[in-house]
Amino acid sequence: MKWFKSLSVAALAIALVSTSVSVAGAASDLKGKIVINGSSALLPLTLQAANEFKKLHPKVKISASAAGSITGPQSVRKGIADIGAVDWDASQDVPGFKKFDGQVAHKVAIIPFAAVVNKNVKVDDLTTKQLQDIFSGKVTNWKDVGGEDADIIVVNRAFGSGTRVNFQMKALQGTEFISKGSNYKEVKSSGDMKTAVETTPNAIGYIDLVYVTSNMKALKINKIAPTEANVVNGTYKVWGYGYYMTKGKPDGATKAFIEYIQSAKFQNGSLKKLKFIPISALK
Amino acid sequence: MQLDTSARPSIAGPNASELGGSIKAGSGKSFDRKNRLLFYNRFFKLACIASAVFVCLILFGILFLMFRTGVLTFRDVSPMTFFFSTDWTPEDDRYGAFVFIFGTFALTLLTLLISVPLSVVIAVFLAEVAPTWLRNLLRPVLDLLVGIPSVVYGFLGLTILIPLLRDITGTNMGDGILAAAIVLTIMVLPTISRVSDDAISAVPRKYRDASYALGATRFQTIFKVTIPAARSGILYGVILGMARAIGETMAVVMVIGNTPQLADALFKPTSVLTSNIVMQIANVPFDSTWNNALYMMGFLLLVISLLMIVLVRLLQRKGAHS
Amino acid sequence: MKNATGAARSPFSSGRGINSLNNRLFTAFVWSASAAMVLFILALLYLILQKGLPTLTWDFILGLPSEIEEGGGIGPALFNSFYMLLISLFIAVPLGMAAGIYLAEFAPDNKLIGFVRICVEGLASVPSIIFGLFGIALFVEMFQIGLTILGGAVSLAFLNLPVMTRVTEESIRAVPGELKQASFALGATHLQTIRRVLVPSAINGLVTGICLIAGRAFGESAVIILTAGVTTSGEMWDFNLLSPGETLAVHLWYVQSEAIVPDAVSISDKAAAVLVFVILLFNVLFRIPLWIKERRSR
Numbered sequence: 001m002k003w004f005k006s007l008s009v010a011a012l013a014i015a016l017v018s019t020s021v022s023v024a025g026a027a028s029d030l031k032g033k034i035v036i037n038g039s040s041a042l043l044p045l046t047l048q049a050a051n052e053f054k055k056l057h058p059k060v061k062i063s064a065s066a067a068g069s070i071t072g073p074q075s076v077r078k079g080i081a082d083i084g085a086v087d088w089d090a091s092q093d094v095p096g097f098k099k100f101d102g103q104v105a106h107k108v109a110i111i112p113f114a115a116v117v118n119k120n121v122k123v124d125d126l127t128t129k130q131l132q133d134i135f136s137g138k139v140t141n142w143k144d145v146g147g148e149d150a151d152i153i154v155v156n157r158a159f160g161s162g163t164r165v166n167f168q169m170k171a172l173q174g175t176e177f178i179s180k181g182s183n184y185k186e187v188k189s190s191g192d193m194k195t196a197v198e199t200t201p202n203a204i205g206y207i208d209l210v211y212v213t214s215n216m217k218a219l220k221i222n223k224i225a226p227t228e229a230n231v232v233n234g235t236y237k238v239w240g241y242g243y244y245m246t247k248g249k250p251d252g253a254t255k256a257f258i259e260y261i262q263s264a265k266f267q268n269g270s271l272k273k274l275k276f277i278p279i280s281a282l283k
Numbered sequence: 284m285q286l287d288t289s290a291r292p293s294i295a296g297p298n299a300s301e302l303g304g305s306i307k308a309g310s311g312k313s314f315d316r317k318n319r320l321l322f323y324n325r326f327f328k329l330a331c332i333a334s335a336v337f338v339c340l341i342l343f344g345i346l347f348l349m350f351r352t353g354v355l356t357f358r359d360v361s362p363m364t365f366f367f368s369t370d371w372t373p374e375d376d377r378y379g380a381f382v383f384i385f386g387t388f389a390l391t392l393l394t395l396l397i398s399v400p401l402s403v404v405i406a407v408f409l410a411e412v413a414p415t416w417l418r419n420l421l422r423p424v425l426d427l428l429v430g431i432p433s434v435v436y437g438f439l440g441l442t443i444l445i446p447l448l449r450d451i452t453g454t455n456m457g458d459g460i461l462a463a464a465i466v467l468t469i470m471v472l473p474t475i476s477r478v479s480d481d482a483i484s485a486v487p488r489k490y491r492d493a494s495y496a497l498g499a500t501r502f503q504t505i506f507k508v509t510i511p512a513a514r515s516g517i518l519y520g521v522i523l524g525m526a527r528a529i530g531e532t533m534a535v536v537m538v539i540g541n542t543p544q545l546a547d548a549l550f551k552p553t554s555v556l557t558s559n560i561v562m563q564i565a566n567v568p569f570d571s572t573w574n575n576a577l578y579m580m581g582f583l584l585l586v587i588s589l590l591m592i593v594l595v596r597l598l599q600r601k602g603a604h605s
Numbered sequence: 606m607k608n609a610t611g612a613a614r615s616p617f618s619s620g621r622g623i624n625s626l627n628n629r630l631f632t633a634f635v636w637s638a639s640a641a642m643v644l645f646i647l648a649l650l651y652l653i654l655q656k657g658l659p660t661l662t663w664d665f666i667l668g669l670p671s672e673i674e675e676g677g678g679i680g681p682a683l684f685n686s687f688y689m690l691l692i693s694l695f696i697a698v699p700l701g702m703a704a705g706i707y708l709a710e711f712a713p714d715n716k717l718i719g720f721v722r723i724c725v726e727g728l729a730s731v732p733s734i735i736f737g738l739f740g741i742a743l744f745v746e747m748f749q750i751g752l753t754i755l756g757g758a759v760s761l762a763f764l765n766l767p768v769m770t771r772v773t774e775e776s777i778r779a780v781p782g783e784l785k786q787a788s789f790a791l792g793a794t795h796l797q798t799i800r801r802v803l804v805p806s807a808i809n810g811l812v813t814g815i816c817l818i819a820g821r822a823f824g825e826s827a828v829i830i831l832t833a834g835v836t837t838s839g840e841m842w843d844f845n846l847l848s849p850g851e852t853l854a855v856h857l858w859y860v861q862s863e864a865i866v867p868d869a870v871s872i873s874d875k876a877a878a879v880l881v882f883v884i885l886l887f888n889v890l891f892r893i894p895l896w897i898k899e900r901r902s903r
């Protein structure tokens with residue numbers, strides 16, 4: 001036990017020294033703890049903002065995680081989180097979801113979504129009709145949409161995902177998803193979706209553009225590529241607003257954080273770099 | 284107590300006239316000491332009783348809480364629907380948990396089907412066949428395997444087993460109850476085989492001697508005499524393994540696919556009670572039917588595991604009688 | 606005559622032949638099956654260690670996790686693992702030992718105590734996820750402190766309490782009665798007997814038990830996900846009990862199936878290796894002295 005004691009004392013000392021150094025470095029007095037939960041589509045943005053924000057205000061602790069949009073306002077209601085990230089305006093009724101009373105929505109970004117396939121799939125381009133057929137289970141083989149003879153593995157986000165809501169409304173135009181079958185899988189978060197599509201041959205899924213890596217392929221929809229430019233010029237329709245929900249009007253560190261993420265500096269800087277689109281780009 | 288011993292020599296110092304005083308002081312102290320010891324004893328006993336009561340309180344707290352929250356499910360969902368409907372669509376208020384209940388039982392059964400024969404073979408090997416040095420080496424190793432975290436097994440399943448299954452069987456995904464059952468088998472194997480090993484080792488030597496004396500071979504002795512004699516011990520191990528298989532969460536979550544559909548094929552993403560609870564509990568508001576339904580599923584798990592303990596107790600009693 | 610003896614002998618000898626063949630086959634089968642299984646499991650463990658350990662660096666072990674870029678570490682998660690482990694042991698060991706001593710030493714032999722024993726055994730077999738649900742109901746819903754290290758550690762302690770109780774009871778019971786009687790005969794009180802005679806004699810079983818629950822607490826994930834969350838406070842050496850408390854086991858799952866970092870595979874390989882290594886270390890550190898002690902006392 002003695003070694004642990006001395007270790008922890010040393011640790012404390014290190015922690016004290018390092019905080020005092022960083023306090024001396026930055027002149028911010030803002031203190032507090034911000035817990036963020038919710039949409040995994042917004043997670044990269046939140047984390048990037050948190051990193052930059054922590055440099056400005058070293059005394060603020062931010063911890064962010066994601067488990068699907070509905071978790072965001074739900075956690076805010078339960079008091080687990082200060083900010084709930086969600087891909088729809090949860091302060092109002094939307095199809096499928098009741099509004100969360102007493103919560104305030106803050107628009108933070110525009111999120112483009114893309115249909116993605118495993119790298120082994122030869123198809124590059126699908127029409128809305130073909131997407132509808134695939135995700136509703138009418139077409140089950142890649143050869144029917146111009147690919148090789150192989151079963152289509154449909155990976156879907158579980159209910160409560162904002163990506164799912166946006167994709168269903170805007171890419172599938174409201175078509176119901178299939179919900180059963182041995183070539184069908186539901187995943188909980190964007191990270192889960194990424195892993196599933198990357199590692200499962202012949203898989204198709206959908207995810208926000210930020211997550212598209214070199215290990216998967218984003219499809220063109222009706223011959224239009226999912227790029228920021230196409231969203232801004234209005235040709236690519238599959239996108240949605242990302243919101244931060246708070247219990248009532250935010251204050252203290254939470255307020256400062258939301259203001260930071262909405263600031264022109266962040267919106268036109270890091271946010272753009274991450275392939276999100278500033279709110280101001282679309283009016 | 285230490286104070287007493289250190290104080291005594293100084294009192295019983297060189298001065299003889301103080302000797303009587305020292306006896307007096309000593310006796311007074313020892314009277315104090317007796318009281319103090321009695322007090323400590325009583326206090327300690329009380330603390331022990333309180334701890335035992337506390338352990339029981341936790342169980343009742345859990346039972347009460349799970350039941351109280353779980354039973355609210357039936358305000359909105361009929362028990363028939365909850366237990367026998369396969370339609371789990373909480374967003375449309377359809378709460379049929381049969382998929383998960385069936386999944387849990389199917390998974391446990393499949394796990395036992397694979398793991399019990401293997402474990403018994405290993406137990407026989409440890410108890411009867413292996414040379415002593417190997418036995419002394421393997422037993423600690425198996426004990427150690429019991430302690431490997433379940434996520435590690437899940438991680439192995441996800442990164443090694445599933446691609447392997449995909450290659451071997453040519454299925455598209457590989458997720459499903461077969462993958463989960465194989466992972467669980469690796470997890471419960473050490474448990475079942477060590478308990479069975481102990482049970483087989485505990486069979487009195489004279490049984491075996493008698494069997495050999497009758498001219499039976501080792502094979503016959505083991506199958507006709509030793510294993511039947513160790514039956515209740517082996518069963519105990521199987522039930523322990525079963526309890527672990529039913530309650531295991533994260534290793535299963537990583538390989539089963541987490542999709543609420545009936546597990547009617549070996550390769551088909553499905554879900555069991557534990558995986559469904561851990562995947563959805565964060566998404567649900569308190570006081571919603573969805574939340575209550577998840578607690579009801581937890582209560583079911585609780586009841587199943589407690590029933591198994593009662594079963595073990597009955598087995599032990601039966602074993603003691605015979 | 607010759608024929609007759611042949612006929613008479615043949616069933617006997619052939620039966621014997623089959624038996625001995627069976628016996629040999631059986632022995633070979635048991636050997637190979639066991640060897641295959643054990644080697645298979647050991648190969649898996651070796652694979653984990655071999656994939657992760659060679660590339661381990663202190664930067665990774667003590668580094669802060671990253672969510673987007675490459676090169677994140679596991680520092681806070683590893684710290685939380687040990688921190689929560691210590692807090693949970695701090696609660697579970699004294700309480701569990703006291704309850705175990707009560708059952709072994711003080712408890713009268715009646716139906717009520719039999720029932721208490723069933724309760725302890727029942728609690729020991731309750732699936733860990735139930736403790737997670739209990740933790741949510743207690744800490745998130747009732748006390749409203751959210752997902753914290755405190756909630757996770759207490760839930761872990763609850764999970765381990767019955768195991769500690771059972772182990773203590775069994776090891777104290779296993780101490781020979783003569784030792785206890787000798788102590789009483791010397792005029793020792795019950796408490797003194799327990800402290801000076803029973804516990805030291807049962808130390809082997811107790812340490813094995815503590816080692817068991819420490820390993821379980823270190824590797825547990827379902828309880829932590831539900832009660833302490835899947836995030837850390839993002840700093841090293843955060844002793845605040847109300848910080849979110851993701852542990853290494855949870856981090857392994859999180860990185861493998863949820864995270865978006867490009868080097869998720871290598872992080873999870875290394876995290877798994879660290880996890881297994883620490884568990885092995887627990888066993889080696891705690892059990893080897895006991896083995897040596899046992900050897901000596903023989």
